[in-house]
Structure formats: structure tokens, C-alpha cells
Amino acid sequence: MHFKSLGTNQQTVSLSDAVFKGLADDGSLFMPQEIPVLNKHFFENLAQMSLPEIAFSVLKPFVKEDLSDADLKEMVVSTFSFPIPLNAVNNDIYVLELYHGPTQAFKDVGARFLSRLMSRLHPVTDKKMVVLTATSGDTGGAVAHGFYKVPGIDVVVLYPKGKVSPYQENQMTSLGHNIHAIAVDGTFDDCQRLVKQAFNDRNLRQDVAVTSANSINLGRLLPQMVYYFQGVARMMEKNGGKALVVCVPSGNFGNITAAVMAHKMGLPVKRFVAATNVNDVVPRFLDSGNYDPRQSIVTLANAMDVGDPSNWPRLFELYQNDTDKMKKEVVATVVNDQEIKETIQSVFTAHNYLLDPHSATGYLGLSRQMKSDESGFFVSTAHPVKFLETIDSVLPSEAQKLRDEFGDAFTAKGTHESMGNSYKSLKEYLMNL
Numbered sequence: 001m002h003f004k005s006l007g008t009n010q011q012t013v014s015l016s017d018a019v020f021k022g023l024a025d026d027g028s029l030f031m032p033q034e035i036p037v038l039n040k041h042f043f044e045n046l047a048q049m050s051l052p053e054i055a056f057s058v059l060k061p062f063v064k065e066d067l068s069d070a071d072l073k074e075m076v077v078s079t080f081s082f083p084i085p086l087n088a089v090n091n092d093i094y095v096l097e098l099y100h101g102p103t104q105a106f107k108d109v110g111a112r113f114l115s116r117l118m119s120r121l122h123p124v125t126d127k128k129m130v131v132l133t134a135t136s137g138d139t140g141g142a143v144a145h146g147f148y149k150v151p152g153i154d155v156v157v158l159y160p161k162g163k164v165s166p167y168q169e170n171q172m173t174s175l176g177h178n179i180h181a182i183a184v185d186g187t188f189d190d191c192q193r194l195v196k197q198a199f200n201d202r203n204l205r206q207d208v209a210v211t212s213a214n215s216i217n218l219g220r221l222l223p224q225m226v227y228y229f230q231g232v233a234r235m236m237e238k239n240g241g242k243a244l245v246v247c248v249p250s251g252n253f254g255n256i257t258a259a260v261m262a263h264k265m266g267l268p269v270k271r272f273v274a275a276t277n278v279n280d281v282v283p284r285f286l287d288s289g290n291y292d293p294r295q296s297i298v299t300l301a302n303a304m305d306v307g308d309p310s311n312w313p314r315l316f317e318l319y320q321n322d323t324d325k326m327k328k329e330v331v332a333t334v335v336n337d338q339e340i341k342e343t344i345q346s347v348f349t350a351h352n353y354l355l356d357p358h359s360a361t362g363y364l365g366l367s368r369q370m371k372s373d374e375s376g377f378f379v380s381t382a383h384p385v386k387f388l389e390t391i392d393s394v395l396p397s398e399a400q401k402l403r404d405e406f407g408d409a410f411t412a413k414g415t416h417e418s419m420g421n422s423y424k425s426l427k428e429y430l431m432n433l
């Protein structure tokens, strides 16, 4: 399969180019040239299939010209090596838990698959290959764990010194091997600026193949379709054939884009709910027809604090950029910080289920939008241990239990380099890696 850019120049590229370039030459996003519908046989067997079996069937049409069946099989088995269970929260509301990976967030799925794609597709050269990434906290950990010990690739993660939690810092610094964590004396913006400078440095790129693993990479998007099939597969046994609604807590709108792509492949879902925090550009758009991006606002669900979602053009394109078409299948709802806290507390009290702030947004979004003849699941995108301050403010005894259970993850124990914020030192570091 080839991949098309969504820009005016309509570039089409191979899987390998889409993955290593990240963005098209005109700066627009790549999408699969077509989204194939899976056959009847697949859906008849879905309820009996394991997660890696589902992943193989879903991903094969997108990669079959570029990877052998044996390679793809190995990749899905090692990517999806942690469980993604579906659990009941109350009567008709289920949760698909995406947070059982190494960094307790759903971004593990995309990062793990991308790393395996890159290690198989990268052209044979003498150049050292480096995935260079800036992080304000969470993405760095998922990328570091995703690429850990992947042959032929080094990872350099830049994070602002003293501005990430010890828990997050550990996820980047405790691995070693091919993972290099650098604490930059500056802000997240400084880290991003350094990464940009490296990408624009032709002289550096003669010696080092630098590439990015950021969230718009198609290699992260494709595997995210898989767990929606997993959700429906596990739901088939439970909901007695009721129409299904799926709710996705959304920030950059990559996760829900993957859900809608799965729907185009034939996934039987009646409606999707995009639940946002007060960064509500998409809900406002569906109300008014005006796309009006804003500065992001800080909330308790901070991995969704996005004022101008980078995957929006992809989602809109799946509906031929037609608002009315989109509104038939996608509804949006806004959850504020007060509601997030109340939901964490009330769901725990009533159903003994502990939500993190992002998953609370998903739960409330689904329960608002589901009708009595429907059932549904929301995806839980992070483990509550990652957002302990919020849990502490509403359910202190539960927070204490998590602290006891995850104790050593809160004390810094890894190793990292330290660096000023000048590009010269980063370049030297990369040249000598």
C-alpha cells in the first residue's frame, strides 16, 4: 500500500518514507491511500481471536508489500505482549484498559510498533540511526521503552531538568543500553528547539540519520486501530447484541482517528464519542461549524491539553471534510476539572473502579451520550498511578495504596547526561554517540 499526503501537492509515498519522514514535504500528514474492509470470515472469527491474531489481520493490508508475514507476526507478538482487557464498570458501561504496557499509558502501543517498523524498514547504511525526541514527560518514557534494545537504533530523549516528575524521569533514565536520557538546563520549548535544530542541520545529517517518533507518525497510528477490534471482540460475549457506542478521551485526536479507521475497516460500532477536557476546539466545531484553535489550557487531564489537535485533518478527511457526515457518527462532549474529580470519586464509591483523570473524562463522556438500548466502552488511556496528585485530592486512601504498591518507581534511580541548552553540545553528543 502507498500513503498519501493530505496537502495540496498530493504526494504519495511508500510505507518506509511515511514512517521515516513523518510529515510530507509540504508539512501535511500522511494517510493510507485506501482503507480496506476486512472480510466476513474475519468478523465471524473475531470473538475467538487473540490480540496478536487480531493485530496481524488488521495490519496486514497496510504493510504486506513491505514486510513478510513472518516479520509482521513477530512484530505484533512482541508489540502486543501485554494484556488489553475489557472490564465491566457498571451495567452497560465497559472499560477497555490500554494502560498495562511498560509506561502505563496507551502510547506504549504506538511506540512499540513504530520501533519495530523502523528497525525492519531502515535502509542499510553505515550511518548511525538516532531517534531524537523532546518530551515534557510522558511521550519520552513510552518512546524510550518502545525502542529499548531495538537493534540498530539509538534513542536520545531531551527533557527539561527538574520539570518532569521522578516517576516520569525514571521511565526514561532507568533503561540504559541504546536509550540515552539528557536533562536539558531549560524548558520543554528549549528541548523542542534543539531537536528542530538537529533536524535542520545538514552537516549533522551527513553522519547521523536522525529521525523522529512523534505522535503524528503513521507508524504509531496504525497499530492503535487494533485494540478497537479487541474491544469489540471481547464485547461480543457480553452485551447481548446491543448497539455499541465507543468513547475516546481525546487531545491530539490520534486515538479517535484510529478508532474511526477501524470503523471504515468494518468494525461494528454505531457511534463514537470524543470526550475532551475544556480544550474544546472540536466540540465547538461540531456545534458551530467554525474551526477555531486556541492556546491550550492546563487541566487535570494534562495529556489532553491541546488547543489545536494535530490529527484533526486526518479525522475530518475520513468524512470527506464534511461536517454533516461526521456528525452522524461522531459526537463530542466537554468535561471540566470539577467533573473529572467528581467522576473519579463517584465511580470509585459506586463501582469500586479507580479512574485516572483522562479515563474519567471517557467514562463521563460515554455515560452522557449512551441511550438505554445501547451499550458501550470507553478506553482507559493511563493508569491512575501516573496522576497521583489528583487521586490524592479526592481519594487519599486509594492514593496511599498506589504509593505503597508502586513505591520504588517514585524515587529517582536512573542515570542521565546533563546538558546546557546550546545546540553545540547536543551536536557534539550526537556525533560521538
Ligand SMILES: *Cc1c(COP(=O)(O)O)cnc(C)c1O
Pocket: 105, 106, 107, 138, 249, 250, 251, 252, 253, 254, 255, 256, 303, 304, 358, 381, 382
Ligand atoms: C496522549 C494521551 C491522550 C490523548 O490521545 P490523543 O491521541 O492525543 O487524542 C489521552 N490520555 C492520555 C493518558 C494520553 O497520554
